[in-house]
Amino acid sequence: MSSVNAPVAPPPRLFSGRHLPLVLGVIGLVTLSALENRAVGTALPTMVREFDALGSFGLANAAPNASFLISLAIAGLWSDRRGPIPTLRTGAIAFTLAQLLVGTASAMPMIVAGRLLSGLAEGLLDVSLMVLVARALPAVLRPKMFSLFAAMWILPSLFGPVLTGVVTEQFGWRWVFLGAVLLIVPSWMLLGPAMRQTLSTPAPERSAEDAAALEAGRAALPWALAASVALFSMTLAGDHLEAHPVIGGIAIVVAVVVLGLAAVRVMPQGTFVARRGFPAVVAVRGLGSAAFASVGAYLPLLLTLQHHFSPSQAGVTLSITGTSWAFGSWLQGREHGIQRVTVLRTGLALMTGGLLVTSLLAWTDASTWFGLIGWAFAGIGMGLNSSSLSVLTLDLSDAGNSGRNSSAAQMAASMSIATALAVSGTLLALNASNPQPWVFGAIITAGAALALVALLTATRVRRPTSA
CATH class of the missing domain: 1.20.1250.20 (MFS general substrate transporter like domains)
Structure with missing residues (x-):
């Protein structure tokens, strides 16, 4: 009673x-x-x-x-x-x-x-x-908190x-x-x-598996340092590629190889085959981040060169990015009654379609604002999937490994973005004297392709069921 x-x-x-x-x-x-x-x-x-x-x-x-x-x-x-x-x-x-x-x-x-x-x-x-x-x-x-994380980028x-x-x-x-x-x-x-x-909260008890993971993490620190040096080298080589094409090209290739070797050792086991569960979350985080960031980095330049925007006008892409991303993150934080994986896939689908529409800025003479509307939808999709991946990271973690898992997901994003920017930067540098629309079209379409791969991979982010 x-x-x-x-x-x-x-x-x-x-x-x-x-x-x-x-x-x-x-x-x-x-x-x-x-x-x-x-x-x-x-x-x-x-x-x-x-x-x-x-x-x-x-x-x-x-x-x-x-x-x-x-x-x-x-x-x-x-x-x-x-x-x-x-x-x-x-x-x-x-x-x-x-x-x-x-x-x-x-x-x-x-x-x-x-x-x-x-x-x-x-x-x-x-x-x-x-x-x-x-x-x-x-x-x-947590979903509402992560939507606030994104919202705090609107005013800045x-x-x-x-x-x-x-x-x-x-x-x-x-x-x-x-x-x-x-x-x-x-x-x-x-x-x-x-x-x-x-x-004041007692420290969580660590299992033997947690202890082994910590040791593996410590062993991977030198590889993380190697990845940092490789990222720095790629950026420097890309900046000087036009002046020193042979040396710069070799430096980029070596840096990418080192970054790949380091990524295998610092990423969770199974990331590169998108093993079901947290490794798939990391893989999707890397693919989606590279897709969005590599396009966003070149949109202002595309608008300036091909559509004759002034530098201040081209900065509209930055405002669109901040507001649409925050709006998408706000949407995922609402009580929508659908599974988190569905929210994630919806975001990735919006981002894939939005980037394809954005690519029309390079491939056709369509209205500039039509292409920017596509970029806004891509930003909403990024807000939906980025915040959902943060929630899934914590859902698939416990008190003993939430820090390692959070850093692994962000490291995947950082390394994939840097690699995508190095490759796209090399493509642009090779055509720096007179960049044609197809260069930007290829970069944006490649971003849409990465988003599509992330969408197909997102079905594997659920925790594996025991037999």
């Missing part, structure tokens, strides 16, 4: 008093990272001109990609072994030091060093925040470049980075309750 009359506990809410500080703290850190990401693209040209170091532009852009990869490998192991708090604390300190180093730079090497440190901070923060969310929030709230995507430009013109580019240091303090303070809760 008492069980019948017992009050029913209200469902957990993301913005309730208990979870609100965590949510606001995470929002603050993600927004800061997004602003920093958008700010660099706007301020960096002014920075290299001031130091008369135009030749270091590519180096400053490539630096965070290289350090991000090794950072992911370290963050996954560290978060599983010691919990997310030490990793998160180190990431926040590294982010602060990176902004100070760039903001007070007296020479270009200091900026490059700051960018390396920024990539290190991003990897530590990304993984530790995912593990913190996994431990501090109930599973039912829309207003970040403009705000950075105003600050750079009125006060100088240094305040773009020094201002971020001031904003990290309140975000860190808001995370305090969730961090104390996590610290």
